[in-house]
Amino acid sequence: MKLNVIKQRSLWWTVSAAIILAGIISMVISTATLGSPLRLGLDFVGGTRLQYELDCSKPGNCDKPIDIAAVREVMDAQGLANSSIQVLGDKQQALTIRTKSLNGDQRIKLRDTLSEKIGAFDPKTVQIDTVGPTLGRQLFASGLLAIILSFAGILIYLTFRFQFDYAFFAFVALFHDVFITVGIFSILGLVPQLQVEIDSLFVVGILTIIGFSVNDTVVIYDRVREVITRHPDQHIDQVVDDAVNQTLTRSLNTTLTVLLTLFSIFLFGGETLKYFALCLIIGFTAGAYSSIFIASSLLAWWRERTGKAQPLPAPDAKTSDEV
């Protein structure tokens, strides 16, 4: 297999631009309807999520599935009409309620009324998550700060290791990966059946993508440098094409093995880790794609435009349509 990365660069750039554009449109719609570019979960806006399961060891308790209308009635009666209610499980015997922040007594009142209506719950399968609104804002701010700091840390590291234009385009590729992941999650948040929310684990996922996706780019750039020193007279397009192809199996294999473990988490890891794994799957795939097609072709394009390997300050509007 031999890839013509440079020749078809307008194709690669269009693909990326299209996905990013879709993400931006989704974020605009999301901001207009939900008030934020992504559907923010409990962790960031505060509230209470309760999960109860009927106790099937009691005779007759699990004979019929949970009636969502009965649950809604109870919620309305307690002044919690705006809550979202979901019935889960193979036999529809588990219940998830997402509502405004409830304290212990309010929660117990709700639980007891629900038990009366639909049957006793098993205390050992309860899950309660309550986050106060202030703490939610704190978590969000510290998550954002962590992302910005690691961006900065990696930019500094790359600048030390490579010339500035390498570092800059590695950074562009990194930004590309994060943006694609965020965009796709914004779209998933708007899909009515899914309404995927982002939580603390999403921030963790983004940070992991930041750490990992630049890895691929670094390996390819490492090789570009090596090829340049070996063939100083070669045209940059040729150099980049060679470097990408020489490292291609490695890039694919590494991404593939990581994706194998991630798919394993996605399939078997349970509800909590499912979207976390999905976030990483999207980010890592975008990471491999951007390293092979975007970072490389951008570097070649820039070096060609500027004449030679002059370490220049950050290019401006010319690349911003890529970011």
Next chain:
Amino acid sequence: MQKQRLVLALIVVLVIAAITVLVKIPIQLGLDLRGGAQLTIQVKPTAEIKKITTEELDAVLSVIQNRVNGLGVSEPVVQTVGSDQILVQLPGVNDPQQAERVLGGTAQLDFRKQKPGTEAQLPIEQQVRQGILLKQAQLRQTKDEKAIAENQAALERSNEAILKLFESTGLTGKNLKDARAEPLQTGNAWNVALRFDAQGGEKFAQLTKDLAGTGRTIGIFLDNALISSPTVGPEFAQTGITGGSAVITGNFTVETANDLAVQLRGGALPVPVEIVENRTVGATLGRDSIQRSIYAGIGGLVLVLIYMGVYYRLPGLIADVALVIYSLLTIAAFALLGVTLTLPGIAGFILSIGMAVDANVLIFERTREELRDGKTLYRSVESGFYRAFSSILDGNVTTVIACAALFWLGSGLVKGFALTLGLGVAVSMFTALTCSRTFLLLLVLGFPGLRQKPELFVPNPPASVKS
């Protein structure tokens, strides 16, 4: 060859050590895996106390600890987080509504006066309470929840009975300005010194005047539980203890004096506390999560092992061995360092399995390239390792940067992930650079026959590859 043998011996020792660690030290599981409630309590500044200092946070911590101990939960954990939060972990609690009721709200410190005619009753009640507390400590070892709950109810009854022996004086924590542990001038004993505001000083003088020489005590109550009951000497019968300060003497050691002082300070703090986070997972749900993550972990590992073996042939199998050693060493490191494993932590570990492969892939790809260039097997392997090193280092450094940001800024859940992934990356550097390399070199050097079969390393090698 000699060097490789030494490294091999080192690896064997490490593996044996890891297995021993895993057998001897159980891995600590987070509450999301073993079930329980985790509450985050926010200490809120007020108009008077604008910023929560460490000392104030410690004082509030002692109040919270006091309240948690009153809950009758086995093995509770109470610790400060950041500059103004306190984390309370209650293992095995399925619904912490009682805790939420008790733990919120400002501390209530009360100085009460013992009622006349109760002198004989107080020591008896106190003895009863002591007995219940002792039993409680024993019961917590047994984890018999029913017995603990019963004993808990007894403790509450006992607290109420003691409270009834005292009457209110209107002197509360608001009037207490400070409480400190002080060494006595002679001997090893310690005192607790109290300082009241002007109004409190007057009330305290009146209280001590009433009680001096009677044998009745001042009851100091924190959240309605008696924490100290000093008597007042007869010499104060005329005026009471005036001047707004006093010392509680007794058989205090440094620790007990400090404990009481911190409790008093905590009770005097007018800062309200609020439960801002509640994460509770039922025990069955936690067990499900453990099972699921074991499936996910094994599934991921097996998929990677198969892929490596099929794609990279002999080196792939060696990488597989290295990967298994990697998993073993990393889990042992978790146990040894006391890492509390949470669900995101497990995800971090599983992910690190995928990443640990990366170093091997880099090396083997290099080795293959060198082989295709017609180099000998031994030189190909060596230069494969040598030339892949800088890429491996770069990749891992960037991951570690992200982990550091996570660990530094993240909350509990996030920290677990950062820690396991970061540790994993560190261990993977070691296993890739020592295990894979040593095994491969030993094979190449130890079995000359192998050197005639480069097809075990790369499909369709050039005809010239011979050693």
